[in-house]
Amino acid sequence: MPVQNKKPGLGEDRAKNEELCIYVKPNTQQGMVLEILRQHPASAFELQHLLPLADARAVVRDLKAKGYAIDTIIAPNPNQNARCKTIQRYRLIEAQ
Numbered sequence: 164m165p166v167q168n169k170k171p172g173l174g175e176d177r178a179k180n181e182e183l184c185i186y187v188k189p190n191t192q193q194g195m196v197l198e199i200l201r202q203h204p205a206s207a208f209e210l211q212h213l214l215p216l217a218d219a220r221a222v223v224r225d226l227k228a229k230g231y232a233i234d235t236i237i238a239p240n241p242n243q244n245a246r247c248k249t250i251q252r253y254r255l256i257e258a259q
Contacts, residue, residue, distance in 0.1 A: 200255035232256035
């Protein structure tokens with residue numbers, strides 16, 4: 164009988180439960196990204212341009228793992244001459 168190895172993790176519905184959001188200090192990279200996303204959606208490039216981040220995608224991934232509901236939306240690329248016609252922007256979904 165095969166043993167099912169289940170990866171230890173956060174659970175499938177953790178991001179959907181607002182109570183599990185962990186407090187993030189405002190002076191950390193995660194806190195600064197949350198502050199920008201509370202104001203408006205932003206792409207990884209915009210976050211890295213505005214904030215002292217090495218990899219904005221990793222910060223957003225960590226925030227999602229902590230339970231923050233961050234959605235990825237497809238938007239037209241502001242640079243019309245770019246090879247890619249669309250970009251991905253992150254949007255914080257605030258609990259009502």
